[in-house]
Amino acid sequence: MSTFSGKIQEISHISVDRFDENNLTSEAYFLSHCHYDHMVGLHTHRFQNNLLENNKYLYASEISCAILKLLYPSLKNNIKILDIYTPTALLLKGGNISVLPIPAGHCPGSVMFLFETNIRILYTGDYRINKNDIKKLKAFYDSYKQVKQIETIYLDTTFFLKSYRKFPKREESLEELCKIIKGWTDKGKHFSIKLFTSAKYGYEYMFNEIYKKTGMPVHVNREVFNFYSTIPEMDKSVTLDCNATQIHCSCGISYQYVCDKALNSKIRTIKVSAFRWTQDNLEDGFSSNSSETYYVCYATHASYEEGVELLKFLKPKSVEICVKHEDPLTNLEIAKLIEEVLDEFRSVAEVNVKHKLFETEENVSDESLTVVEEETIFNGFDIGILDSPPRNTWRSSTELQMKAGSSLNNNSVRIHSIQIQSTESVNDIIVQQSLDVVELESDINTEAPPNKKLK
Structure with a gap:
């Protein structure tokens, strides 16, 4: 920060x-x-x-x-x-x-x-x-x-x-991320992904790669969708239609929540972040899991x-x-x-x-x-x-x-x-919208479990 x-x-x-x-x-x-x-x-x-x-x-x-x-x-x-x-x-x-x-x-x-x-x-x-x-x-x-x-x-x-000291390249992180996504969504249409990011936006490149590799856009809410509308390359990567995809992120009342359809499905949670991924943790790879919650190292800072x-x-x-x-x-x-x-x-x-x-x-x-x-x-x-x-x-x-x-x-x-x-404090709608849309960029507080290599 x-x-x-x-x-x-x-x-x-x-x-x-x-x-x-x-x-x-x-x-x-x-x-x-x-x-x-x-x-x-x-x-x-x-x-x-x-x-x-x-x-x-x-x-x-x-x-x-x-x-x-x-x-x-x-x-x-x-x-x-x-x-x-x-x-x-x-x-x-x-x-x-x-x-x-x-x-x-x-x-x-x-x-x-x-x-x-x-x-x-x-x-x-x-x-x-x-x-x-x-x-x-x-x-x-x-x-x-x-x-x-x-x-x-x-x-x-x-x-x-x-x-x-070193982070994996974004391409490597995304390859791992998409493998985890497909390993779940391929089980059936009722198997959904809850994608948890540490900021409301800044993950546009990630969303694009998810779409390219899985063929599915990411479901987001109206507020986030309007924000992404300024970037033409995002047109196919995000959607407002909860039924058009099995991947959900920032589609609930705020960017940390998902919609009811995702909650009613069989969910695998994926948390992308960088702060928890020290050099020691990365020795066993850049993803880990605990039950159906997965963690992936994805860095947007040097x-x-x-x-x-x-x-x-x-x-x-x-x-x-x-x-x-x-x-x-x-x-x-x-x-x-x-x-x-x-x-x-x-x-x-x-x-x-x-x-x-x-x-x-x-x-x-x-x-x-x-x-x-x-x-x-x-x-x-x-x-x-x-x-x-x-x-x-x-x-x-x-x-x-x-x-x-x-993103x-x-x-x-x-x-x-x-x-x-x-x-x-602010009262007018425009200012309130700006505070809601552009969130403080901070990492997820939840401690990651010990790394487990994905098979």
Whole structure:
């Protein structure tokens, strides 16, 4: 869960993923993705009036903008799309900036922001990028094909711990998930799946793969269905018809409940999450079961190895910790691990500098010239639906109904200790809907049983 205050210290006149308190004085706002812990304060009348009355803007990816306009139609003229991989210049009183959004691989519409003034700042938001794909992102290279110098990375540290060294690839997790689903639904039409996710949305890629591998969509409720309607690729993956599928998720009165039809069937419960899956647990595979409740490791945040790879590749001067855990010792461990990574390439840089009395071919190290062949630099990586555009046009309620019939020793590492405040009470329907639709992303509290290899 993000504990970021919203303020980029090096660019104090903007705010990212936080829209209350001191952030109200910012000139421009940025949203990395539409998960509730990154939207604190956005629903309040105070923030919305701040945008409207002072002619300020909230910037996000195309999909996030579509979702925001669905949740807050009154703000549609103050919500602006940032094109992926395209730098946008903003002329602000506090100083002009350029912002470049980079796909974060967390959920549809999720992006990292590369801010440039006289320095470069990377804000990752929540992200998960395969460690082999990081160096393929063209946005991290300048026109000379050298890796851009990053001053500070504001880092998603959710799993920056050696206990979460590695997660299975999403494809592997989904292959296991679908095997568990089919092993139950193939028994007969009265055998249903209750799929339990730790957030209301962010599992669109998973739903798509379930549909492709099982031929069945996922039954969801009207609220969730309308939310998914902004993503064209979801058209066949979700349904409002409880009789059209044996797979049910978020189809009851809230996203943690299922409909009566599922409850009246023979149910196998599947819980997808990542927090319970430490390295020790993963030694026996990435699924386990207890009776008819199954647990599958499915991660949408970077593992420790993926986080380390990002830092080693970009070599920032400092790192800002954006996910503060409840246990202070855990935060100290994260900070220590980050400092160890930073020390590795600092020592290499110091050796190179000592020998660079004159610039000659003999003393320019290979490390100082990170030139990558043209064919290895490209704009994207294979994340499919996570990097797809939203619909170009809005659909009416009638059309939606028609579809219903057929998701941390020095100052270089800083820890954010801001706690998320309780949101203001709200009365109007639009605000209440936004609180209901975009749920706080947190893991399931139930402890998983010891791993048992599936046969």
